Amino acid sequence: MQEPELTEDLIAAHGFTAEEYQEVLRILEREPSFTEMGIFSAMWNEHCSYKSSKKWLRTLPTDGPQVICGPGENAGIVDIGDGQAVVFKMESHNHPSYIEPYQGAATGVGGILRDVFTMGARPIAAMNALSFGEPEHPKTKRLVSGVVEGVGGYGNAFGVPTVGGEVRFHAAYNGNCLVNAFAAGLADADKIFYSAASGVGMPVVYLGAKTGRDGVGGATMASAEFDDTIEEKRPTVQVGDPFTEKRLLEACLELMKTGAVISIQDMGAAGLTCSAVEMGDKGGLGVRLNLDHVPQRETGMTAYEMMLSESQERMLMVLDPAKEAEAKAIFEKWDLDFAIVGETLAEDRFLVMHGNEVKADLPLSKLSSTAPEYDRPWVETPAAAPLTAAPAIDPIDGLKALIGSPNYARKHWVWEQYDSQVMADTVQAPGLGAGIVRVHGTEKMLAFTSDVTPRYVRANPFEGGKQAVAEAYRNLCAVGAKPLATTDNLNFGNPEKPEIMGQFVGAIKGIGAACTALDMPIVSGNVSLYNETDGQPILPTPTIGAVGLIDSSDQLIDGLAQDGDFVMLIGDGVGHLGQSALLAEAFGREDGDAPAVDLDSELRNGTFLRDNVAVIHTATDLSDGGLALAAFEMADAAGLGVTLDTSETAALFGEDQARYLIACGFDQAEALMVAAAQSGVPIAHVGRFGGDTVQFGEASAPLATLSALYRSAFAEAVG
Amino acid sequence: MKAAVLVFPGSNCDRDLSVSFERAGFDVDMVWHKETDLPRGVDIVGVPGGFSYGDYLRSGAIAARSPIIGALRAHVTKGGYAIGICNGFQVLTETGLLPGVLMRNAGLKFICKPAALDVATTASAFTERFDADTPVTIPVAHHDGNYVVTDDVLAELQDQDRIAFRYHEDLNGSVDRIAGVLSKNRKVLGMMPHPERAADPALGLSDGTALFNSIASVGVSA
Numbered sequence: 041m042q043e044p045e046l047t048e049d050l051i052a053a054h055g056f057t058a059e060e061y062q063e064v065l066r067i068l069e070r071e072p073s074f075t076e077m078g079i080f081s082a083m084w085n086e087h088c089s090y091k092s093s094k095k096w097l098r099t100l101p102t103d104g105p106q107v108i109c110g111p112g113e114n115a116g117i118v119d120i121g122d123g124q125a126v127v128f129k130m131e132s133h134n135h136p137s138y139i140e141p142y143q144g145a146a147t148g149v150g151g152i153l154r155d156v157f158t159m160g161a162r163p164i165a166a167m168n169a170l171s172f173g174e175p176e177h178p179k180t181k182r183l184v185s186g187v188v189e190g191v192g193g194y195g196n197a198f199g200v201p202t203v204g205g206e207v208r209f210h211a212a213y214n215g216n217c218l219v220n221a222f223a224a225g226l227a228d229a230d231k232i233f234y235s236a237a238s239g240v241g242m243p244v245v246y247l248g249a250k251t252g253r254d255g256v257g258g259a260t261m262a263s264a265e266f267d268d269t270i271e272e273k274r275p276t277v278q279v280g281d282p283f284t285e286k287r288l289l290e291a292c293l294e295l296m297k298t299g300a301v302i303s304i305q306d307m308g309a310a311g312l313t314c315s316a317v318e319m320g321d322k323g324g325l326g327v328r329l330n331l332d333h334v335p336q337r338e339t340g341m342t343a344y345e346m347m348l349s350e351s352q353e354r355m356l357m358v359l360d361p362a363k364e365a366e367a368k369a370i371f372e373k374w375d376l377d378f379a380i381v382g383e384t385l386a387e388d389r390f391l392v393m394h395g396n397e398v399k400a401d402l403p404l405s406k407l408s409s410t411a412p413e414y415d416r417p418w419v420e421t422p423a424a425a426p427l428t429a430a431p432a433i434d435p436i437d438g439l440k441a442l443i444g445s446p447n448y449a450r451k452h453w454v455w456e457q458y459d460s461q462v463m464a465d466t467v468q469a470p471g472l473g474a475g476i477v478r479v480h481g482t483e484k485m486l487a488f489t490s491d492v493t494p495r496y497v498r499a500n501p502f503e504g505g506k507q508a509v510a511e512a513y514r515n516l517c518a519v520g521a522k523p524l525a526t527t528d529n530l531n532f533g534n535p536e537k538p539e540i541m542g543q544f545v546g547a548i549k550g551i552g553a554a555c556t557a558l559d560m561p562i563v564s565g566n567v568s569l570y571n572e573t574d575g576q577p578i579l580p581t582p583t584i585g586a587v588g589l590i591d592s593s594d595q596l597i598d599g600l601a602q603d604g605d606f607v608m609l610i611g612d613g614v615g616h617l618g619q620s621a622l623l624a625e626a627f628g629r630e631d632g633d634a635p636a637v638d639l640d641s642e643l644r645n646g647t648f649l650r651d652n653v654a655v656i657h658t659a660t661d662l663s664d665g666g667l668a669l670a671a672f673e674m675a676d677a678a679g680l681g682v683t684l685d686t687s688e689t690a691a692l693f694g695e696d697q698a699r700y701l702i703a704c705g706f707d708q709a710e711a712l713m714v715a716a717a718q719s720g721v722p723i724a725h726v727g728r729f730g731g732d733t734v735q736f737g738e739a740s741a742p743l744a745t746l747s748a749l750y751r752s753a754f755a756e757a758v759g
Numbered sequence: 760m761k762a763a764v765l766v767f768p769g770s771n772c773d774r775d776l777s778v779s780f781e782r783a784g785f786d787v788d789m790v791w792h793k794e795t796d797l798p799r800g801v802d803i804v805g806v807p808g809g810f811s812y813g814d815y816l817r818s819g820a821i822a823a824r825s826p827i828i829g830a831l832r833a834h835v836t837k838g839g840y841a842i843g844i845c846n847g848f849q850v851l852t853e854t855g856l857l858p859g860v861l862m863r864n865a866g867l868k869f870i871c872k873p874a875a876l877d878v879a880t881t882a883s884a885f886t887e888r889f890d891a892d893t894p895v896t897i898p899v900a901h902h903d904g905n906y907v908v909t910d911d912v913l914a915e916l917q918d919q920d921r922i923a924f925r926y927h928e929d930l931n932g933s934v935d936r937i938a939g940v941l942s943k944n945r946k947v948l949g950m951m952p953h954p955e956r957a958a959d960p961a962l963g964l965s966d967g968t969a970l971f972n973s974i975a976s977v978g979v980s981a
Binding site (some may be wrong): 286452 | 768769771772775778779793808809810812813814815868869870871872898901902947953955956958959961962963
């Protein structure tokens with residue numbers, strides 16, 4: 041089939057700048073073919089090459105004694121003792137979800153699950169951090185219901201419990217919702233599979249579903265001119281099939297047990313291209329592909345289409361040729377395609393054949409290691425103006441403004457659509473801080489959380505970046521888990537704008553500082569840039585997914601407040617109201633600076649909590665909505681009233697960091713006070729659980745009334 | 760005592776069910792859907808939850824036509840015990856071993872939450888260890904759990920005391936709030952809630968334990 045000629049428009053449509061195209065010419069010392077152009081564009085686009093972010097990502101702490109494998113593989117790997125490892129990552133699927141919410145979100149979940157089981161880990165937990173436009177926006181309801189159904193539709197059928205996540209609403213996401221999917225899996229630490237190919241002349245095997253035209257050029261192809269060169273315009277959003285993914289999981293895990301797998305890589309963005317290049321590049325080898333053998337769902341597919349297709353539920357593997365028959369039998373058992381589509385080469389070459397024609401012949405190592413890298417200009421985010429006096433508000437009205445908003449209302453409308461208990465190891469389902477899953481067959485548990493406060497990051501990227509990590513740290517400590525490591529999903533606007541790049545740089549510095557101080561290295565992650573519509577950027581949203589370990593049920597905090605329990609506040613503060621949830625929800629104001637995060641206090645207070653689990657009935661971290669919201673959430677969960685001594689706005693709704701709220705009995709409170717004094721941890725008795733009203737100083741309201749609001753506001757707004 | 764758990768390619772509660780059987784003292788064999796025979800000496804067959812063949816058609820419809828179903832049918836015809844949970848219940852109705860069909864939930868959404876159930880009869884090998892007057896909490900997780908039968912069949916189920924569990928409050932639109940039903944010989948149970956997710960005190964829910972202990976205590980081979 042005749043390939044179209046490379047015109048200037050076509051080059052631009054592949055997302056190349058003039059300089060980048062010159063670089064291609066310099067590498068090849070000739071003009072690329074159309075297929076080669078597609079391959080270059082797939083490898084060099086922002087999504088695959090991290091060309092704007094690489095410089096800064098390198099500054100993040102990624103190492104520690106607990107880290108088995110940091111960033112650069114399909115997912116990060118962390119030691120959890122007893123020869124076991126947790127494998128996890130978070131990744132965005134923002135743009136597809138905005139175009140086609142159900143499939144966009146579903147394939148986001150599918151992609152992250154594959155990243156995990158490609159490494160030999162069985163997925164055991166998932167989370168989803170979702171950001172939508174304001175509830176009143178005409179598109180929001182459709183996006184919320186589509187994304188939530190898509191997440192559930194895929195994860196539920198695949199059979200992984202969804203145990204946590206976030207849902208937020210803000211006008212800055214009106215034209216650009218965010219879907220950040222997290223998955224974690226369990227593997228034996230000595231049975232992990234990597235992507236680096238090894239051995240020359242080894243068979244390269246295609247596994248899983250057939251290739252179709254879906255998702256061709258997902259990220260890089262979008263121009264009217266370009267449509268003339270392809271027979272038919274196809275949607276660029278992929279379609280997910282969780283049933284195939286489930287079979288692919290089982291078949292891969294079975295295959296890995298046979299010793300047939302030398303290396304394996306899932307086909308995600310830029311499918312066959314990216315997976316083949318990555319395996320070759322990491323192994324210092326070349327790859328020859330014969331596209332005639334690629335299992336195809338449609339007829340007449342070109343080399344270009346096959347190389348750029350983003351059809352889901354596919355893997356590429358380098359096979360031990362001695363085990364071919366055994367490997368094939370496993371895939372036949374699961375009714376999946378298994379086809380030898382190429383071999384590894386000794387030379388640095390990426391050779392793509394189709395119908396006996398050479399469609400691409402490129403120096404393989406140049407496709408990834410020499411991909412462009414930019415030091416984008418950036419400007420420091422100007423310091424936020426200090427907060428002018430906050431208006432007075434009755435504290436119960438303040439609480440109602442929070443719990444009546446879909447941002448802080450109870451979100452069971454969302455999480456009840458997710459299977460949170462499949463695999464029968466879920467200790468704590470979504471709704472109360474971190475989700476907790478038992479490590480099957482052991483006493484150990486893993487805790488999962490995902491956090492970020494985008495308002496803070498916009499006002500102060502450095503403190504906001506720190507805060508996202510600190511909040512994740514606190515959510516893990518609040519269930520008794522020892523924080524182990526993090527994955528970051530960095531969602532920002534257009535990096536070519538110095539102020540956006542400044543947000544990115546500031547946030548990275550803050551995240552790095554916090555991860556170092558709290559010993560939670562970043563082991564995997566994903567960057568999503570250009571989240572803008574009509575020049576309006578999203579709020580900078582560096583989502584932090586974090587994992588913690590609970591050694592046994594003795595270390596677990598998962599109870600409820602009991603009648604008569606003391607409300608104890610750990611940590612101190614000045615009543616910081618800048619960028620607070622109260623200002624945003626009650627007054628529509630987003631001014632002031634973000635709260636400062638003192639990492640020493642975070643470490644000290646978190647450690648204190650974990651050292652004293654035995655005397656704690658339940659604990660929660662203080663974040664958006666401060667003391668008032670935390671106390672109310674505990675009261676609602678226990679079905680008990682709560683009385684806080686203070687009625688001061690700043691004390692109730694201030695969002696100072698490094699704080700926790702604890703419920704414990706009288707004797708336990710005394711023990712805690714003594715322990716706190718010894719550790720230099722600020723602690724105060726601030727109220728009591730009991731009765732059936734929520735009382736802040738003199739102001740009060742029946743718990744039942746408030747709970748009814750809290751439990752209906754989400755569905756009311758967007759259901 | 761020996762249990763067999765059927766495994767379809769999209770089953771995802773097969774392990775969970777086998778763990779619960781083992782906990783109650785059963786030896787468990789996992790049986791692949793392409794098999795045509797059950798292992799020798801099987802007392803009870805478990806049809807687990809999940810998405811048997813993707814369930815893009817009617818839930819359980821394709822599974823009901825898979826090779827192993829012949830063996831299941833023979834086992835039941837001979838008076839053997841069987842339990843289908845969630846997708847397994849859907850499969851059992853599609854095979855005709857239990858009456859009725861499971862339609863999309865009335866609210867059209869997937870529902871995952873702990874559900875309060877009334878034990879509607881303790882006169883069965885599956886429920887005899889329950890206390891009829893005490894509601895139990897067992898989680899549900901399904902999209903298609905809205906149980907529908909004709910009026911005649913409903914009357915029959917009621918008259919013959921074959922309704923095993925009812926939702927304490929309407930959950931998904933099921934007729935007569937039915938959450939689980941028994942076969943005519945009371946040896947086949949289908950239910951949407953997942954007792955295997957509530958059979959371990961470490962997870963905070965253990966009301967499902969009574970079901971597995973009931974089956975174990977009657978010595979199902981009897």
